Amino acid sequence: MSSTTNYILGVYDDEDEVLHAVTAVKAKGIKIEDVFTPFPIHGLDVAVGHARTRLPIAAFMFGTLGLICALALISYTMVFDWPMIIGGKDFFALPNWIPVTFEGTVLFTAFGLVTTFCVSNNLYPGNKAEPLDLRITDDKFVMAINVDKNKVSAADIKKALKDSGAIEVNTK
Amino acid sequence: MSHVVSPIREKLVTGGKSYSDVTHDICKQVEGEPTKEWKIAFGISCLVFIYGAYCLFYTWWQGIGVWGLNKTVGWAWDITNFVWWVGIGHAGTLISAVLLLFRQKWRTSINRSAEAMTIFAVLCAASFILAHMGRPWLAHWALPLPNAFGSLWVNFNSPLVWDVFAISTYLSVSLLFWYMGLVPDLATIRDRATTAGRKFWYGLFSLGWTGSSKTWARYEYMSLILAGISTPLVLSVHTIVSMDFATSVIPGWHTTIFPPYFVAGAIFSGFAMVQTLLLITRVVFKLEDYITIEHIEMMNIVITVTGSVVGIAYLTEFFIAWYSGVEYESYAFINRATGPYWWAYWMMMTCNVISPQLFWSKAIRTNLMVSFFLSIVVNVGMWFERFVIIVTSLHRDYIPSSWAMFSPTRYDIGDYIFSFGLFFTLFFLFAKFLPVVNMAEVKAVMKGVSSNFPEKKAKSTKKTDEE
Numbered sequence: 304m305s306s307t308t309n310y311i312l313g314v315y316d317d318e319d320e321v322l323h324a325v326t327a328v329k330a331k332g333i334k335i336e337d338v339f340t341p342f343p344i345h346g347l348d349v350a351v352g353h354a355r356t357r358l359p360i361a362a363f364m365f366g367t368l369g370l371i372c373a374l375a376l377i378s379y380t381m382v383f384d385w386p387m388i389i390g391g392k393d394f395f396a397l398p399n400w401i402p403v404t405f406e407g408t409v410l411f412t413a414f415g416l417v418t419t420f421c422v423s424n425n426l427y428p429g430n431k432a433e434p435l436d437l438r439i440t441d442d443k444f445v446m447a448i449n450v451d452k453n454k455v456s457a458a459d460i461k462k463a464l465k466d467s468g469a470i471e472v473n474t475k
Numbered sequence: 476m477s478h479v480v481s482p483i484r485e486k487l488v489t490g491g492k493s494y495s496d497v498t499h500d501i502c503k504q505v506e507g508e509p510t511k512e513w514k515i516a517f518g519i520s521c522l523v524f525i526y527g528a529y530c531l532f533y534t535w536w537q538g539i540g541v542w543g544l545n546k547t548v549g550w551a552w553d554i555t556n557f558v559w560w561v562g563i564g565h566a567g568t569l570i571s572a573v574l575l576l577f578r579q580k581w582r583t584s585i586n587r588s589a590e591a592m593t594i595f596a597v598l599c600a601a602s603f604i605l606a607h608m609g610r611p612w613l614a615h616w617a618l619p620l621p622n623a624f625g626s627l628w629v630n631f632n633s634p635l636v637w638d639v640f641a642i643s644t645y646l647s648v649s650l651l652f653w654y655m656g657l658v659p660d661l662a663t664i665r666d667r668a669t670t671a672g673r674k675f676w677y678g679l680f681s682l683g684w685t686g687s688s689k690t691w692a693r694y695e696y697m698s699l700i701l702a703g704i705s706t707p708l709v710l711s712v713h714t715i716v717s718m719d720f721a722t723s724v725i726p727g728w729h730t731t732i733f734p735p736y737f738v739a740g741a742i743f744s745g746f747a748m749v750q751t752l753l754l755i756t757r758v759v760f761k762l763e764d765y766i767t768i769e770h771i772e773m774m775n776i777v778i779t780v781t782g783s784v785v786g787i788a789y790l791t792e793f794f795i796a797w798y799s800g801v802e803y804e805s806y807a808f809i810n811r812a813t814g815p816y817w818w819a820y821w822m823m824m825t826c827n828v829i830s831p832q833l834f835w836s837k838a839i840r841t842n843l844m845v846s847f848f849l850s851i852v853v854n855v856g857m858w859f860e861r862f863v864i865i866v867t868s869l870h871r872d873y874i875p876s877s878w879a880m881f882s883p884t885r886y887d888i889g890d891y892i893f894s895f896g897l898f899f900t901l902f903f904l905f906a907k908f909l910p911v912v913n914m915a916e917v918k919a920v921m922k923g924v925s926s927n928f929p930e931k932k933a934k935s936t937k938k939t940d941e942e
Contacts, residue, residue: 318922339686341494341663342919348692356693362700380619380628389632402637402715406644409708413648413701417655420697421682424690426658430683433666439686440663442494442918 310336311457312435313446313464314471318344321444324467325350328446331463336449339439358423362416369411373404435475487581487920490764494918497765501910502664504760506673509907512759517903524896530889531606539609541886547879548869552887553607555861556894559744560600561642561716562737562857565709566745567593568649571656572705575698581773583916584765588756589749590653591909595901596748597646599894604642606890634718641715645708652701658684659694659915713741720864727807727868730795736788740857743781743827747853750774752902754847756911765912768841775840778853782831785860789828803873811867815880819863826856 313328315321322344328335329352338351377400381387386394421427436445446464450457461472492500504510509517534541544551567590574582605611616622617639619629629636661677662684668674684690717737720728750771757766796808811820830852834840866881905911 338688340688340691341686342659342915343691343695344688344919347688351688353689353692356696358693358696359700362704366704376619377631380626381631384626385628387630389630392632396632399632402634402711402718403631403640405707405711406637406640409648409704410644412704413651416697416700417651420655420693424687424693426682426684426690428679428682431678432683432685434662434685437666440659440666440684441498 309450310435310475311448311450311460311464312473312475313448313467313469314436314438314473315444315446315468316442316470317468318342318444320468321446322347322350324446324464324469327467328448328463331455331459333448333455333460333463334453336447336452339434339436339445339447341440341442341444344444358416358420361419362412365415365419366408366412368415369408370404372411373407374400376407377403436473487584487767487769488765488917489767492764492921494921497912497914497918497921498663498667500762500765501660501912501914502667504906505664505908505910506667506669510759513903513907517900517907520896520899520903522896523892524900527889527891527893527896530886531602531893534606534886534890535611539607541884543882543884543887545879545881547872547877548866548881550865550869551881552862552883552891553603555858555865556891557600557603557607558716558737558861558865559854559858560596560603560894562713562741562744562861563748563854564593564596564600564645564649564745565713565738565741566749567591568645568652568705568709569742569745570749571652572702572709575702576706580920581770583920584762584912585749585753585770585774586916587653587656587909587913588752588906588911590649590656591905592749592752592902593649593745594646594653595898595905596745597642597649598901599898601642601646602894602897603890634715634722637715638719641712645712648701648705648708652705655694655697655701656913656916657909658682659686660910660913662686663914664910710738713737725868726801726803727811727864729804730792732788732791732795736785736792739781739784739788740827740860743778743785743831744854744857746774746777746781747850747857750778750846750850751854754843754850756906760906760911762912765917768843771843771846772837772840775834775846775849778850779831779834779840782827782853786828789824806871807868810871811863814867814871816863816867816870819859819867823856823859823863826852827860830856 313324315324318340321338321340325335325338325347329350335351338347340347378395381396381400382394388394389396392399425432434440434445435447436443439445446469448460448464450460453460455463457474464472488497490496539553542551542553567586570582570589571586574586605614608614608617617629617636619631629639658681661681665674665677665681668677714734714737717733721730721733723729753766753774754771757763793808793812796804799805811817830849833845833849839845870880871878
């Protein structure tokens, strides 16, 4: 996040308080940029208003791709390119191919899913991004509000954060 | 809310820890100077590794003729060790994936080290496969690569090729699962870093993690899906390993019970190995508040259940050998129990079937010394199980003139020592440089399960419940 952005940060020290604070702050017409936490809090993404992730769809598609690739490779090598009679079986011996096809499906799903996750969250080695407050990865829960994107005045935002139980209100 | 926990549940984190205490306790061993105990233990494992590496190098250089194999017993310690290590490598993914799907919160403080152990155990297993190939520099021949023989491909009908795919997929997916679990904790270390070096390295691998609620929501989905695909994966791996034997025509190997029997045995030995390491780790790193007696007891219960499954499998196998009416099959089993390798068979029976039954007593399964001892006994038993299956099925060939015994040479033993050196060297490096407990996951389950959680938080939880 760029340093020119004008943020007000409400710091909380309890996960239930921050969850309730999100609702309380939103009720006052304040638009929340995001909430940063040391661990996942169930229901927080919904409270903040994030759309449901489409990662499962991506995972399914990568899995399907893996299945097709594995079957295509095995069929090409075993049936078309160099067919061999093994144990008197058909060239197209589908039951024997299930293990490798399964492993291919899992492999593509896992790597496709994790890659999609990293790309969609802008996570990559060498990314210099840091939390808005270094205590976020320890024990503090931080609600970030972008002043420029809000019609409510900075003073009112600070008051709303204080009222909702923030132990500190900082600007960044 | 996710924090509603039955009051009859034992506390998972004791000692009245706050979130900050968790960070501090776990990061301490990463940030501080290595302790004297760690240096001694790491030094010993390095020496073991170096001696083992010499033996392994000699095996690669001379060929597998340096092993004690003969014309009749063509598989012995190499494949025994391979199957043993792969089996041990099942617990980590089982704990992190299956217990995640079953919402078992006690997994959170042990999954990190169990997964690390899984990865190292699979690497040890891979060393035996490479050595067993005889010409390890041609290992890529097991992969479906276009080659100089007019593209003669690998045989996808062969369980040995299935094994290549199963083990390599398992290793890479486990590594991925483990690494993604590490990212938020690496970010914690990055943000606490006081030295430029630590900030750089932990910053590099924490991928610019900021703890955003959007990222966390996606992260939770990702973990769930990875757990969902890892569960059948972990079951497939030992199923396929067992098919290396089950699809053959050797009496004693050609049995349909092998897949479930091998998977149960793998979980059994894997949990025992996790237990051994946890009991050491919790003392050395002073993690008694995170890895509690409750955790040890849960592990022992899983060991008892899987040990009993393995026991039933032994009996079923024996019964079917008689009931099938196949005399070769019957002979293979009678020979196991009463032939020249009777001591290996009864060692296996005692360690795997009888010893875990002691855990029916609560006093025994909550006793640390006994748990530690029995966890080692179980893995001794599981090593003998594989030895019995492999060697006793082979050593009495169809023609009595081919009957033979197997005795290991110093290189059989040395290659086994290598795997221990590799395993412990990697484990000690992990324990020094990475957080051994998943801090983010432990913090996420603390409310309601941590003893003496500060009064203020307890009140706010109550408020939540009322609302």
